[in-house]
Amino acid sequence: MKLLGVLLVFGCTFGGLIMTAGMEKAMHLLTGVILPATPGEMVIIMGCAISAFLIANTMETVKGTLKYFGALVKPTAYKKDDYVDLLSLMFTIFKLARTKGFLALEQHVENPHESDLFSQFPKFHANHHAEEFLCDYLRIISLGVEESSKIGGLMDKEIAEMHAHETHPGHAVHHMAEGIPALGIVAAVLGVIKTMASISEPPEVLGKLIGGALVGTFLGVWLSYGIFGPISQAMTERAESETLYYKVMKVGMVAYLDGAAPQVAVEFARKVIPHNIQPSFAELEEILNELPAPG
DSSP, X not given: OHHHHHHHHHHHHHHHHHHHHOHHHHHHHIIIIIHHHHHHHHHXXXXXXXXXXXXXXXXXXXXXXXXXXXXXXXOSSOOHHHHHHHHHHHHHHHHHHHHHOGGGGHHHHHOXXXXXXXXXXXXXXXXXXXXXHHHHHHHHHHTTOOOHHHHHHHHHHHHHXXXXXHHHHXXXXXXXXXXXXXXXXXXXXXXXXXXXXXXXXXXXXXXXXXXXXXXXXXXXXXXXXXXXXXXXXXXXXXXXXXXXXXXXXXXXXXXXXXXXXXXHHHHHHHTTSOTTTOOOHHXXXXXXXXXXXXX
16 A cells, blocks of 8 residues: 555656646656656765765664664564463463462473473464563563552653654654655755856757756756655554554553453553554453463
């Protein structure tokens, strides 16, 4: 859908030009003014924008930005099946802890990659960062820290740090998008300087030169508000969907430590999931009832 949006930006821009100027005139503008001027203007605008981006950000942010461009293809990090797998795992863990205590989880927590318990839930098991996050807190609890306020507060701090880290690439691209219109003006001013140096040329030549200069202003505004601004928002939304997964874990864990039964704690966690991918109460209950007894 997001890639379709990018294509519509192109289609609406140049389709509108054809509608207002007519096909013949629009093609003349495209081939005679816009396209010839675009390569040089793009070098100035995007070259300076990317260079400024590299100056302002660390290599880690640059790599994260490249990763988050995937938000155009996969706008959310987790689907319904991923959350069902997570909730099922949490239910199994809570049930085992309720019957045998948190020490019974030690063998699974210390070596999750070879754990029979974690391997029952392949979607979660393949997410090594989430698995490490959960195991760290289960390990802390097994050491005797079972106060929900302490565990919840610590999880909140880590999730907040994670959220800041994951959303930074989107914010960095947003700042770049905000500067692109000004760089378009820079390109336009250079075009005007070039035009003034050719002031003795006939009007038809000057017209093309001025038109070429204005292409810089057009590209700056168009790229900012039509392309990179929306992309930065898509990247931020994707990052927020990454951290929401961990908030679901936190809510379920705190609810269980507060004394909720395993199924009730999982229900607390289910309510945090966005409605468009949230399993229903009956659907989740049926899945949980079919899970094998934790060993």
